Amino acid sequence: MHSDAPALGGGRPSPLASARIQGRVLWALLLREILTRYGRKNIGFLWLFVEPMMFTLAVTALWTATRSVHGSDLPIVAFALTGYSSILLWRNMPGRCIGALESNRSLLFHRQVLITDVYFARLMLEFLATSTSFVVLALIFYGAEWLLPPEDAMEVLGGWLLLAWFGAGLALTLGGLSEKVEVVAKLWPPTSYLIFPLSGTAFIADALPEKGRELVLYLPMLNCVEIIREGWFGTKMTAHYSVDYVVVFNLILTFVGLALVRQVGKQADQE
């Protein structure tokens, strides 16, 4: 028997061994996920970020061509890039986690694979994909002199991470809920479509009348997009957001999400 025998059975492994086993499982799930989604044909795993890049590119092109009104005189390319990358981040994570049990149920035969690992692997993958797409596009646009680099890159990063956290919490909550209440899987696409125009993708909060602004700022994603844009455009815009609100919202969402996800698969008495 080799050194990490606990993985194959044995009693309860030490915390360190547990962490190593979980790392191994997450890595295996990540690679498996990439392979099942993109295969080895043509550009293979590169689709991971080329796919979101194409979305963002299309929207940027469209907005540039039509000179969409977004209530400010901010440069349209940077505006579209920050807005559309953000929506991909919070909208795709739940999309990947809803109904995730079904295609992964058979993996639970292996005691070291927990259903939560399946969700974590998918969230990590989605985060990597949209982040890479964001960064690569920003570099390309910068190279083409279509946009200026962010004034405060750390603030952009902070807003991005806060948004990713929100996306992950939402994904766990909806993913866990979808296994209890099937209709969640059907309601999420139209709901996200309705929230999409309110989430700051195509406007900045400052352009709204005060009453309306207070209302839409209850959406955590709008707060995050405002932070990202403040980091990017700095002095050129007035941002409206509350970090405290987003953090509290995220904490509650994460707690609920983890509680729901823990219960997933428990009532499944047949494979």
Place this chain on the structure above:
Amino acid sequence: MIRLTDVTKQYPSNAGIRTILKGINLVVHPGERVGILGRNGAGKSTLIRVISGAEPPTSGTVERTMGVSWPLAFTGGFHGRLTGLDNLRFICRIYGVDFHDRVAFVEDFTELGSYLREPVMTYSSGMRARLAFAISMTIDFDCYLVDEVMAVGDETFRERCRYELFEKRADKTMIIVSHSRGYLEQTCNRFLLFRDGRIEEFEKFEDAYYTYKRMLMASQESEPSEELVD
């Protein structure tokens, strides 16, 4: 050693809570071969999954001081869009063993040839069974949990499985569940009968088997069962 203490397992269902295991106590020592007889749908597979750790018991404890396999069965566990080799890679990764050493064995045992590089969804059920068995033989365990092994495949395949499992791994511990007589009688040295969520141990296989038969007869009076065929 594997020790189950007062293990119960319940599932919520549309008809309320269903209790599948009702207080199982069982100790399995290294080298033993435990055969568990029981009818279809009685909860044998649940028992195996709980022993393997794939599912936690509702109450009671399961202790494992040796390496216990996942429940070996001839279906499931594969992702249809992945190739046979990618499925093998995944299993090797989660068990932390080197993939390259195992390929030769899988190629040799499955005789799948270039099909190993095709998605599993293009396989016939026989091909899947060969792959599943070969993959489960690539990880080295102290104890193998075998769920209804010999229900699939042709005579040659069954014979090769028997050789791999019961001759090459003759010193290993095994827990085998089945509703068929043949394998249990030949390969096991402990015989348990699983019914109504409980287990009962018998000294001799015949005693277990006849009790099992009587149980089937009794239930057949109320509803016909196809299980009497074997």
